[in-house]
Amino acid sequence: xxxxxxxxxxxxxxFGIITLFKGVKIVPQQQAWVIERLGKFNSTLDAxxxxxxxxxxxxxxxxSLKEQAIDIRSQRAITxxxxxxxxxxxxxxxxxxxxxxxxxxxxxxxxxxxxxxxxMRSEIGKLDLDKxxxxxxxxxxxxxxxxxxxxxxxxxxxMRYEIKDINPPESILKSMEQQVTAERNKRALxxxxxxxxxxxxxxAEGKKAEQVLASEAFKIEQINKAEGEASAILxxxxxxxxxxxxxxxxxxxxxxxxxxxxxxxxxxxxxxANLAKQSNxxxxxxxxxxxxxxxxxxxxxxxxxxxxxxxxxxxxx
Numbered sequence: 001x002x003x004x005x006x007x008x009x010x011x012x013x014x015f016g017i018i019t020l021f022k023g024v025k026i027v028p029q030q031q032a033w034v035i036e037r038l039g040k041f042n043s044t045l046d047a048x049x050x051x052x053x054x055x056x057x058x059x060x061x062x063x064s065l066k067e068q069a070i071d072i073r074s075q076r077a078i079t080x081x082x083x084x085x086x087x088x089x090x091x092x093x094x095x096x097x098x099x100x101x102x103x104x105x106x107x108x109x110x111x112x113x114x115x116x117x118x119x120m121r122s123e124i125g126k127l128d129l130d131k132x133x134x135x136x137x138x139x140x141x142x143x144x145x146x147x148x149x150x151x152x153x154x155x156x157x158x159m160r161y162e163i164k165d166i167n168p169p170e171s172i173l174k175s176m177e178q179q180v181t182a183e184r185n186k187r188a189l190x191x192x193x194x195x196x197x198x199x200x201x202x203x204a205e206g207k208k209a210e211q212v213l214a215s216e217a218f219k220i221e222q223i224n225k226a227e228g229e230a231s232a233i234l235x236x237x238x239x240x241x242x243x244x245x246x247x248x249x250x251x252x253x254x255x256x257x258x259x260x261x262x263x264x265x266x267x268x269x270x271x272x273a274n275l276a277k278q279s280n281x282x283x284x285x286x287x288x289x290x291x292x293x294x295x296x297x298x299x300x301x302x303x304x305x306x307x308x309x310x311x312x313x314x315x316x317x
Contacts, residue, residue, distance in 0.1 A: 022054035032098035034061040044098045061102040067094040067159055070109060072116050074165075077124035079132060085124065086167040091116050091147075092159040100155025108156040112147060116161065119146040129168065136163055 026049050027033055033045040037057050045052075045059075052059075074088040093112055095101045105111045123142050124132060132139070140161050147158040 019054045023051055025050045025052055025059070030065045032063045032065055032095070033059050034063070034098050034102045036060040041099065041103065061098065063095045063098045063101055065095055065098075067092055068109070070113055070116075072113060072120070075117055075121070077121045079124055079127060079129045081128045083129045083172055084169060085129075085132065086165075087120060087124065087163060088165055089116070089120065089143075089161055089163045091161050093156055094159060095155055096157045097155030100153060102155075104154045108151075108154050111154060112151055112156055112158065115147055115150055116143065116158075119143045119150075120163075122146070129172065132166060136166075139163060 025033070025045065027045045027047045029047045031047060035042045035045060035052060035057050037053070042057060070091040070093060072089040072091055074086050077085050077087050079085060091113065093109065095108065101108045120143055123139050127135065140163060143161045144158050147161070151158065
């Protein structure tokens with residue numbers, strides 16, 4: 001074998017090795033490679049082992065399909081009420097179409113970053129200063145919607161947008177602090193006045209309840225007292241009636257009138273004796289010594305009462 005033949009064989013072997021190396025491609029996980037054939041888009045290679053035509057096909061673009069975080073630098077934005085703010089954020093994106101990301105825009109990440117800045121300024125301009133702090137979540141959603149609407153032809157999708165810092169001017173910060181302090185003082189005064197008002201109401205209600213309870217207690221006491229007095233009077237009356245009935249039944253027996261006369265005479269004498277003990281001066285009737293007359297009058301009264309009772313019983317029968 002001549003030297004030229006050996007050199008040719010080595011050249012063919014090297015060409016075969018190079019051709020094999022260029023024709024066999026291994027695409028890593030979460031990557032997409034764009035293949036051009038003779039300068040024209042041919043296909044997109046997914047993860048795994050793939051064969052291409054050497055020297056005809058070439059890898060034009062390599063894209064990562066992972067979600068990436070892009071820092072949006074701080075910039076100035078003007079609110080609806082003409083307040084300058086310095087605002088920055090973080091943009092989370094990923095490529096969903098490798099072909100569009102390769103041919104739709106030169107640098108998809110740069111383009112989306114610029115679009116995020118303009119969208120952020122536009123959304124801030126729709127809100128007053130106070131609303132920018134209150135509606136931060138709404139701002140994030142609006143910016144994401146604007147980005148996805150504009151980047152639909154770039155093969156890239158905005159997953160979410162987060163505003164990191166909103167920095168108003170120093171003068172505005174001082175005004176906001178004063179406003180917050182005034183609001184807190186106002187709330188403190190309102191709470192204090194409400195507490196005083198509630199305290200007075202509670203005291204008044206307590207006094208009212210005390211008076212109501214006192215009046216109820218007095219009412220119950222008077223009712224109980226009246227019922228007690230009525231019960232006592234009724235008891236005395238019943239006892240008196242029973243005593244009179246017992247005396248009447250005794251008088252009707254043999255010798256009853258004589259016993260009553262004797263008892264009345266004793267009581268009459270005892271009454272005058274008691275009067276003499278209590279006072280040195282007495283007014284006595286002219287016929288004080290006529291005890292028989294006194295007893296006769298008492299018995300006559302008893303007879304009249306007895307006759308009236310008998311008449312009333314007869315009328316009832």
